[in-house]
Amino acid sequence: MVENTGNPYRTHQAVVACVLLIAVAAVILLTGYFGLSLMVAAGVLVLAVGLTIAALSHMYSAAPDKFGPSESAYRLIVGAVIALIGAMIVLVGLEVELYVVIAILIIGIAAIGLCATFIGNKTSKY
Numbered sequence: 273m274v275e276n277t278g279n280p281y282r283t284h285q286a287v288v289a290c291v292l293l294i295a296v297a298a299v300i301l302l303t304g305y306f307g308l309s310l311m312v313a314a315g316v317l318v319l320a321v322g323l324t325i326a327a328l329s330h331m332y333s334a335a336p337d338k339f340g341p342s343e344s345a346y347r348l349i350v351g352a353v354i355a356l357i358g359a360m361i362v363l364v365g366l367e368v369e370l371y372v373v374i375a376i377l378i379i380g381i382a383a384i385g386l387c388a389t390f391i392g393n394k395t396s397k398y
Contacts, residue, residue, distance in 0.1 A: 284331050288324060295320035311365030319358030326351025345391045349384060356380040 298320065299313040329347035336342045341349070356377070363373045 284328065287328060287331075291324040291328075292321060295324070309365050312362050313365075315358050315361030315363075315365050317358070318361055319355050322351050322353070322355030322358050324351070325354060341388075341391065345388070348391070349388050352384045352387075356384065 295317050299317045302308045302316055303310060303313045326348050329344050329351060332343040332347055334342045334344045336345075359380070360373055360377055363376065
C-alpha cells in the first residue's frame with residue numbers, strides 16, 4: 273500500500289477536499305434553487321463523493337499488495353460502492369418503488385463484484 277506521507281499524498285487529499293466543496297455547493301443549489309428534498313441532496317452528495325474517489329483512483333499506486341488489491345483498485349471499488357449507495361439514496365428520495373431500488377442495488381453490487389474480480393485477476397502477484 274501507499275505510505276500516507278509526503279507531498280503527493282497531500283496533493284491527492286487537497287484534490288478530494290476541493291471536489292467535496294464543489295459537491296457541497298451543488299447540494300446547496302439543488303435544495304435552495306431547484307427545491308429538491310434534503311434526502312435527494314444528501315444522495316447527490318454521497319454520489320459525488322463516490323464518483324470522486326473512483327475517478328481519482330488512478331492517482332494511486334497500481335502495484336498489487338502482497339495480500340490484497342492495489343491501492344488504485346481498492347479506491348476504485350470503494351468509490352463505486354459509495355456512488356451506488358448515493359444513487360440508492362437519490363432514488364429513495366425521489367420516491368421510486370422500493371422493489372426497483374432493491375433490484376438496482378443488487379445489479380450494482382453484482383456489477384461491481386464482477387469488475388473487482390477482473391481487476392484483481394490481472395494484477396495479482398500470485
